[in-house]
Amino acid sequence: xxxxxxxxxxxxxxxxxxxxxxxxxxxxxxxxxxxxxxxxxxxxxxxxxxxxxxxxxxxxxxxxxxxxxxxxxxxxxxxxxxxxxxxxxxxxxxxxxxxxxxxxxxxxxxxx
Amino acid sequence: xxxxxxxxxxxxxxxxxxxxxxxxxxxxxxxxxxxxxxxxxxxxxxxxxxxxxxxxxxxxxxxxxxxxxxxxxxxxxxxxxxxxxxxxxxxxxxxxxxxxxxxxxxxxxxxxxx
Numbered sequence: 001x002x003x004x005x006x007x008x009x010x011x012x013x014x015x016x017x018x019x020x021x022x023x024x025x026x027x028x029x030x031x032x033x034x035x036x037x038x039x040x041x042x043x044x045x046x047x048x049x050x051x052x053x054x055x056x057x058x059x060x061x062x063x064x065x066x067x068x069x070x071x072x073x074x075x076x077x078x079x080x081x082x083x084x085x086x087x088x089x090x091x092x093x094x095x096x097x098x099x100x101x102x103x104x105x106x107x108x109x110x111x112x
Numbered sequence: 113x114x115x116x117x118x119x120x121x122x123x124x125x126x127x128x129x130x131x132x133x134x135x136x137x138x139x140x141x142x143x144x145x146x147x148x149x150x151x152x153x154x155x156x157x158x159x160x161x162x163x164x165x166x167x168x169x170x171x172x173x174x175x176x177x178x179x180x181x182x183x184x185x186x187x188x189x190x191x192x193x194x195x196x197x198x199x200x201x202x203x204x205x206x207x208x209x210x211x212x213x214x215x216x217x218x219x220x221x222x223x224x225x226x
Contacts, residue, residue, distance in 0.1 A: 045214065
């Protein structure tokens with residue numbers, strides 16, 4: 001069965017650079033969630049989209065923005081990267097708002 | 113507000129012995145609860161979920177969890193640990209009604225000794 005696809009799987013950036021993370025939900029899933037997992041930490045909710053509209057916002061820095069496109073894929077844009085942004089970024093999708101979330105493999109971002 | 117507390121940050125068991133990973137939740141509403149497993153440098157895999165049906169939930173790889181409302185607990189158990197069970201386990205509550213974002217516990221690292 002198709003799963004959530006995240007790209008790239010690994011990304012290395014310098015401080016103050018910009019990064020874009022992509023998430024392709026399971027086909028027919030209309031809801032996307034982004035989570036950030038710092039080293040040795042539990043995943044923290046960043047932001048979610050339902051039917052291309054932002055549905056909730058968590059502890060997402062103002063330097064980050066995200067959107068969901070007409071094909072339901074989502075992109076997380078991160079600017080002015082800081083060392084503390086180094087983390088594993090998970091995307092999850094669900095078929096309907098409030099339904100079971102299926103997680104992607106994550107994108108590991110390293111900021112040098 | 114919803115939250116979960118995982119009572120043990122590390123648990124060590126011998127191979128073939130029972131596993132118990134403890135989780136307590138706090139929720140103003142009837143919660144949806146999950147257990148996820150994360151192997152080193154891997155993604156999150158759903159073990160099982162509770163969504164107000166049967167209180168004893170069976171998951172994959174021989175794991176099960178029992179929802180106890182009176183104790184606000186959702187402990188994860190397995191009768192016999194296997195070396196491949198060594199991983200980080202997260203108890204998760206879904207925030208509802210509203211946004212349905214997942215709130216993760218701080219995780220329990222399970223070590224299985226040969």
